[in-house]
Amino acid sequence: MNSFRSGSSRYTVGLPLLLFALLALAAPSFLATQNLVNVSGQIAALLIVSLGQMVVALVAGIDLSVGSVMSLAGCLVATQADPLWGVTLALALGLCVGLVNGLGVAVAGIHPLVMTLSTMTFLQGLAYLLLPIPGGAVPPVLGALANGNLWGVPRPLLWCAACALAVYLLLHRTRLGLHIFAVGANARSAHLNGVRAVAVVVSAYVVCSLLAVVAGIYLAARVSSGDPAMGAAFGLESVTAVALGGIQLTGGVGSILGVVTGALSLGLITNGINLLGISPFLRGTLTGLLLLAAVCAQRRKVVGL
Amino acid sequence: MSLPSSGAEALVVARGISKRFGSTAALQDVNLSGHAGSIHALTGENGAGKSTLMKLLAGVHQPDAGELHIGGRPVHLRDPAAARAAGISTVFQELTVLPNLTVAENLLLGREPTRHGLVDRAAMLTDAANVLARIGIALDPQRPCGSLSIGEQQLVEIAKGVSADASVFIFDEPTAPLNRAEVDKLEQLLRALKAQGKLVFYISHRLDEIFRFCDTVTVLKDGRWVCTEPIEALTHDRLIALMVGRSLQALFPPRDGTAPGPAALEVRELTPLPGAANARLLLRRGEIVGMGGLEGQGQREIIRALAGALPPVSCDIVRHDREGRVQPFDPRHGVEQVVRHGVGLVPEDRKLEGLYLELPIADNIRLGLLRGLGLMRRAPRERGVIEQMAQQLQLRSRDLVQPVGDLSGGNQQKVMIGRWLAAGIDTLLVEQPTRGVDVGAKAEIYGLLRGFVQRGGAVLALSSDLLELIGLCDRILMVRAGRIVGDVPAEGATEEALLALALVDGAESKQPSALEVTA
Numbered sequence: 001m002n003s004f005r006s007g008s009s010r011y012t013v014g015l016p017l018l019l020f021a022l023l024a025l026a027a028p029s030f031l032a033t034q035n036l037v038n039v040s041g042q043i044a045a046l047l048i049v050s051l052g053q054m055v056v057a058l059v060a061g062i063d064l065s066v067g068s069v070m071s072l073a074g075c076l077v078a079t080q081a082d083p084l085w086g087v088t089l090a091l092a093l094g095l096c097v098g099l100v101n102g103l104g105v106a107v108a109g110i111h112p113l114v115m116t117l118s119t120m121t122f123l124q125g126l127a128y129l130l131l132p133i134p135g136g137a138v139p140p141v142l143g144a145l146a147n148g149n150l151w152g153v154p155r156p157l158l159w160c161a162a163c164a165l166a167v168y169l170l171l172h173r174t175r176l177g178l179h180i181f182a183v184g185a186n187a188r189s190a191h192l193n194g195v196r197a198v199a200v201v202v203s204a205y206v207v208c209s210l211l212a213v214v215a216g217i218y219l220a221a222r223v224s225s226g227d228p229a230m231g232a233a234f235g236l237e238s239v240t241a242v243a244l245g246g247i248q249l250t251g252g253v254g255s256i257l258g259v260v261t262g263a264l265s266l267g268l269i270t271n272g273i274n275l276l277g278i279s280p281f282l283r284g285t286l287t288g289l290l291l292l293a294a295v296c297a298q299r300r301k302v303v304g305l
Numbered sequence: 306m307s308l309p310s311s312g313a314e315a316l317v318v319a320r321g322i323s324k325r326f327g328s329t330a331a332l333q334d335v336n337l338s339g340h341a342g343s344i345h346a347l348t349g350e351n352g353a354g355k356s357t358l359m360k361l362l363a364g365v366h367q368p369d370a371g372e373l374h375i376g377g378r379p380v381h382l383r384d385p386a387a388a389r390a391a392g393i394s395t396v397f398q399e400l401t402v403l404p405n406l407t408v409a410e411n412l413l414l415g416r417e418p419t420r421h422g423l424v425d426r427a428a429m430l431t432d433a434a435n436v437l438a439r440i441g442i443a444l445d446p447q448r449p450c451g452s453l454s455i456g457e458q459q460l461v462e463i464a465k466g467v468s469a470d471a472s473v474f475i476f477d478e479p480t481a482p483l484n485r486a487e488v489d490k491l492e493q494l495l496r497a498l499k500a501q502g503k504l505v506f507y508i509s510h511r512l513d514e515i516f517r518f519c520d521t522v523t524v525l526k527d528g529r530w531v532c533t534e535p536i537e538a539l540t541h542d543r544l545i546a547l548m549v550g551r552s553l554q555a556l557f558p559p560r561d562g563t564a565p566g567p568a569a570l571e572v573r574e575l576t577p578l579p580g581a582a583n584a585r586l587l588l589r590r591g592e593i594v595g596m597g598g599l600e601g602q603g604q605r606e607i608i609r610a611l612a613g614a615l616p617p618v619s620c621d622i623v624r625h626d627r628e629g630r631v632q633p634f635d636p637r638h639g640v641e642q643v644v645r646h647g648v649g650l651v652p653e654d655r656k657l658e659g660l661y662l663e664l665p666i667a668d669n670i671r672l673g674l675l676r677g678l679g680l681m682r683r684a685p686r687e688r689g690v691i692e693q694m695a696q697q698l699q700l701r702s703r704d705l706v707q708p709v710g711d712l713s714g715g716n717q718q719k720v721m722i723g724r725w726l727a728a729g730i731d732t733l734l735v736e737q738p739t740r741g742v743d744v745g746a747k748a749e750i751y752g753l754l755r756g757f758v759q760r761g762g763a764v765l766a767l768s769s770d771l772l773e774l775i776g777l778c779d780r781i782l783m784v785r786a787g788r789i790v791g792d793v794p795a796e797g798a799t800e801e802a803l804l805a806l807a808l809v810d811g812a813e814s815k816q817p818s819a820l821e822v823t824a
Binding site for chain 2: 195196
């Protein structure tokens with residue numbers, strides 16, 4: 001991984017470490033095994049969505065629809081008796097949403113914010129149609145995959161590791177990965193160099209939507225039921241995590257390490273606020289400030305890249 | 306229209322190619338044939354269509370009519386990737402090096418070596434190192450390109466084009482940012498490609514390069530094919546005549562021969578920067594005063610200080626208006642005050658500092674009419690005035706709502722000058738009046754400036770082209786080390802005499818850099 005295009009710096013890596021140290025000192029229950037397992041369970045979904053959000057950010061895009069995709073994917077697996085059929089449907093949904101978003105942005109030239117805002121709203125409606133109130137039942141097979149330990153490792157961590165590995169291979173071992181970085185830096189230059197920029201952008205949105213589906217299935221499986229509003233917060237949270245991780249929303253700069261540090265920071269803030277008994281409303285305030293600080297620091301550091 | 310027959314089968318044949326952008330015909334019924342093992346120059350004025358023709362071959366644009374054949378087979382190049390696949394490698398005029406990729410990744414972008422479907426990083430590094438070594442560029446293939454200088458990025462760009470596995474190589478004005486040694490290196494590379502039996506298309510304005518290493522020349526003019534000739538059949542003058550369609554003599558408007566009018570701007574003292582020399586000069590109505598010198602001798606600072614763009618340290622300047630009244634003039638008060646006094650700057654980088662590229666021509670000119678109006682005053686909508694101005698400027702555009710960014714360099718410069726004319730400016734400070742302007746439009750811009758002084762205006766023109774100074778101006782000021790060291794009449798001035806003034810004491814030691822001035 002090349003440091004000049006990872007966007008990671010000592011600040012993005014230091015933030016979660018600092019939060020961890022602070023919480024360990026301030027909240028005695030923080031280091032309890034049960035709490036750590038809870039935290040990792042909470043962070044897993046955000047991390048998986050944020051991995052996808054990063055891929056889109058690398059091509060200078062943004063995907064607000066990930067939250068609705070998560071919700072709808074969760075509702076799909078919660079309403080289908082056959083787990084295989086439910087997962088297949090959900091993945092097909094991700095593929096379609098990614099294609100629509102990507103083609104809208106790359107071919108129709110719609111701004112990514114508007115394009116994904118439309119799909120977000122559309123899919124949110126579908127989720128409520130499918131499952132007006134939280135409920136349904138996720139097949140127990142999936143529930144078992146999302147909870148508990150495997151070889152002594154919490155299963156949520158394995159979900160994260162698998163997704164991170166997949167994205168790592170995609171970005172750093174395939175031609176598509178290099179082309180994603182190239183298109184993000186300058187789509188026209190990449191095009192002149194024989195990169196098929198439209199295909200690259202569409203692929204990025206497809207990858208993002210598929211990861212959102214995975215996160216949705218994971219989250220639904222964790223609580224064994226579907227919820228049409230389950231993912232609502234994840235669209236903006238994933239953008240926040242990505243920005244906190246030093247990934248440039250203008251494209252071309254980002255890394256998996258950045259996503260991990262960004263998602264960890266957000267998750268630790270949430271956990272800390274719970275443990276310390278601080279008003280949960282302050283969470284948003286704090287996150288907003290952090291985001292602003294992160295983006296300000298970024299622009300000064302990597303400007304011109 | 307007949308093509309020269311040179312026996313062997315042509316590698317690339319373009320027949321009856323036409324291409325329109327909007328209502329502008331960029332290419333009309335153009336024919337071209339290039340043979341393997343030759344360097345084929347493509348030349349013509351700016352806007353002649355040479356870049357467009359090459360972009361069709363590079364797959365960037367698709368022709369509206371006509372057909373392309375490569376190796377005897379018709380091809381349809383729907384995008385740059387398809388052109389590469391067809392064996393065409395292009396070095397574009399613009400830099401396409403990506404700053405967040407390494408040198409190796411940039412060199413092999415779009416044709417990465419793979420193993421089992423995954424990128425083979427090790428092979429990529431060795432391939433890149435081989436390319437760099439073969440071409441003789443000392444760069445670490447793992448360095449990010451964002452950390453390279455512009456010159457180094459240009460070298461990577463050329464290395465990328467040259468190293469491609471292709472049979473046709475296109476170079477679109479690759480030498481603009483290169484120094485002499487680098488041009489020599491490029492020449493070697495081109496000759497090597499030729500020796501390998503490749504076809505090289507070389508776009509350039511630089512006649513010396515064309516005569517040095519090209520075999521065949523195709524001249525385009527106004528989007529039409531003019532001729533294709535072997536280089537032996539041409540001379541410099543003939544080639545220029547083919548490109549321009551007229552001789553260079555007619556470029557400059559005649560001087561009046563009358564005595565200059567009353568003073569317009571009397572600079573008694575001007576110190577542009579702390580520690581800089583004091584400059585004194587006088588601009589009179591009815592004359593064009595030129596300012597020249599070696600690069601970086603402070604002439605640019607003088608003109609910018611006068612314009613208020615670079616507020617001077619100290620100054621004592623008097624302005625005489627048309628009625629002969631004397632007003633104090635202090636550029637330290639900023640550009641707005643300077644413009645209020647009727648002095649306008651035509652900047653060297655008009656795209657960045659002068660024009661609103663996205664706005665239509667009419668709005669760019671109309672802004673001049675707003676000079677001196679309060680912010681809340683109703684803006685004049687003088688359509689007739691603007692149309693008349695466009696006619697006076699001899700603008701070549703689709704219509705007046707065309708964005709200025711779409712115009713050629715010459716037409717942009719005309720709009721820039723037109724804005725000041727509309728604003729009723731009576732003293733123009735012009736930096737590099739014809740930089741990036743093709744030969745035909747040059748004459749028209751010279752004519753505009755001459756007409757402006759004939760109507761009682763005054764012009765101070767900064768140029769690094771000595772021939773331009775001699776041809777355009779009435780009087781030439783030479784600047785050395787921030788000091789005006791010579792004030793000579795342009796009539797009868799020679800390049801040698803002006804150079805001598807620009808150099809003086811270090812004349813022998815500085816001779817090589819003097820060549821850059823005239824280049």
